[in-house]
Amino acid sequence: MEPHFDVEAIQARWLPVWEDLQPFRASDDPADPRPRCYVLDMFPYPSGDLHMGHAEAFAMGDVIARYRFLKGDNVLHPIGWDSFGLPAENAAIVRGENPAAWTHRNIATQAESFRRYAISVDWSRRFNTSDPQYYRWTQWLFLTCFRRGLAERRASAVNWCPSCQTVLANEQVVAGECERCGAAVTKRELTQWYLRITDYAEQLLDDMAELRGTWPERVLTMQRNWIGRSTGAYVDFALCDDQGTIVDGGPVTVFTTRPDTLFGATFFVIAADAPLASALVTDEQRAAFTDYLAQVRRASDIERLAADRPKTGVFLGRYVRNPLDGSALPVYAADYVLADYGTGAIMAVPAHDQRDLDFARALDLPVRVVVETGEPDPAHTGRATVAEGVAVDSGPLTGLATAAAITAAIDLLAERGTGRAAVTYRLRDWLISRQRYWGAPIPIIHCPQCGEVPVPEADLPVLLPDLSGEQLTPRGTSPLGAAVQWLSVACPHCGEPAQRDTDTMDTFVDSAWYYLRYCSPQDDQQAFDPAAVRRWLPVTQYVGGVEHAILHLLYSRFLTKVLRDCGLVEFGEPFRALLNQGQVILNGAAMSKSKGNMVDLGQQIDAYGVDAVRLTMVFAGPPEEDIDWADVSPSGAKRFLARAWRLARDVTAEPGAPERGDHSLRCATHRTVAEVEQAITGLRFNVAVARIMELVNTVRKAIDSGPGPADPAVREAVAAIAIMMSLVAPYTAEDMWSLLGHPPPVARAEWPQVDPALLVQREVTCVVQVAGKVRARLAVPPGIDEAELSRRALADAAVERALAGRGVARLIIRPPSLVNILPEVAS
């Protein structure tokens, strides 16, 4: 044993030992009496080696998992790879190989780095989503949705990334740009597969109630906003002439959240790019409309999203009839109305909607105030009055407050059969088709006779054809379409020649169910073993970045609910608690190659060691906050580890009989264990580390200038330190454990038992204030009662001096820590 702390030697010593011991196997024995706990880190995408972000996230997850192991739980802490996706495909094109080659090399590299990083995972459960044994079940999941009517193929204007050459789901378009590559997204009219997540909108909202308190509030808010529930009404507008006389065709339906403002509608707008606009335009107006539509189509999504650009539109030559007052409203086409929200058409109430007012002012249309809010006239100010108020000039609604007027308007419409209460959502169905190679093929066969025929389950997986290099070059249609042999297949239904679907699934489908697969990763009969899932799920603690606040987490919640409705799982929410760790940044900015402010994880580990890097991550601050690498000190972390390690080296006490040790050191040890435990369970890992540091300092003093290294309390303290430190610094802790004479692994030692008797302090300090100012400190027993405490406080000489003969007007007593004496005011 070397006399000095030697990081390299310690790492080299223990890594092979752990490899041998496999300390983190989860037990699948149903009779195992230990409480079960499922700690899950969002699985990595294999893009090269691990980076600082992985190091942080997995350091956090590891604290939780290792703590549960030490507490004696049967812990499931798995890892795998989210290994389908575009980067592999792009690399394969450049290198002239199959994406699997690049993918597997990167996974091997990352796995090796994870081993060295000493994360506490059950390596026997690893899998990759690109393995046929896995994607077979992704395809099964798709078919499960298909059979329930939740997967359907339909034509629609979809988001198209010209750079990735594929369509994107709504969630994958951020401010008009591709979430992956940042290219400006355009629209295409395509027939694509959708999963009907909108069927679950209400449940996705409602079930967030059970996540409150254990998920970050901001993630819940983001999901709530994304789902975007609106309550209001559908209102039918009959087509009419300019006098309000009903003509053939129609009606046209709109959604509104303010049916109470129906009497204020002065015109009507249809999204220019909605089919309805082209259908309604009159021959006289067709030329103007066509010009306008072309202009709208030229504008990119990014331009359209600029909120304050001027309103434009054209008259369609048609009128609709206001169902309540019979007036004729001119119909316009405009691009401020969205084709795919609500019905793609609106009734315009310029007095009480800013967008409508802007449009009305641009085209010189009338403004009618129908809600009195106390604010000035919108027609003059240009500011719509959107607040609630009292209905005016609104026929039977007049005089009603907004809430009542809304109800009354809906009743009125329902009575006449021209409207009904309704709820709409911002959430759209999940577009899952991708025109790329490296994903799970959609298991559908298109038969000229039978239509869309699901691949029989016995024929799964539909394997990817072996394509590589330039065969994968994106051409706007799936590369699978060029694999003629693969493509042609007999219809499972009628046996006639048919073709496979050539698209692959969004990789977010792969990751929407992987947490179920970890329970029975080798099962070749089913996607997951329901009994095993019942034992392990829901996930006790999920750890991952906030960038998945909507995407992955929403999809996973959705598919879990689908599986629950299939009777395959018994819960609706897969992740009971969520921790969003922050990012590692440098000098206030996200690390990026182009900015040249990268910190290389491998270099940091080489310079300071695995433990110091992990400790730096965990100690830097609250886990959910970003870590600026310029603000932290891995060398300081390494110094601390060395200090702690030397304690173990210096202990000379024989094992056993801690109760004969120094009492105050024992109190410090037990108090620290209790506080560390509290900090860990509260996810305040930085505080837990600080408490351990404090104890290390205390023990150093005990060895050098206190009871000395032979005192049993010193051994007890150092053993506790080794165990607690193993959460963050497994190598150092293992070496300390070994120096104390224990066999590895420290990770499976027992969390130190706290002796409650040692937490009770014999004496506490009571502060005595006079008129809020501290005048004295008393040493009192912790169980002191009010009477005794006030007696002692008033008897104190300093207090007497401060009172200066004044009487006591009021006594505030909070035993045992505080007495506040309010003197009588001399009048």
Place this chain on the structure above:
RNA sequence: GCUCCCGUAGCCCAAUCGGCAGAGGCAGCGACCUUAAAAGUCGCUCAGUGCGGGUUCGAAUCCCGCCGGGAGCACCA
């Protein structure tokens, strides 16, 4: 523009219920140790909690208004 979160020492951050503003670390200074340096050990300096009000016996903590920083949403009818 709307909503939410956060402002504590030179820096990163603690402070269960409203009860002594400071646990831990970084940086700095000093002493000891050392042939010397590094390492190590010990000690010290440093804020009254962004600003202004309010509630309270008592506010970093609760309320209101500003200032600064961050995040989310942003034609969703």
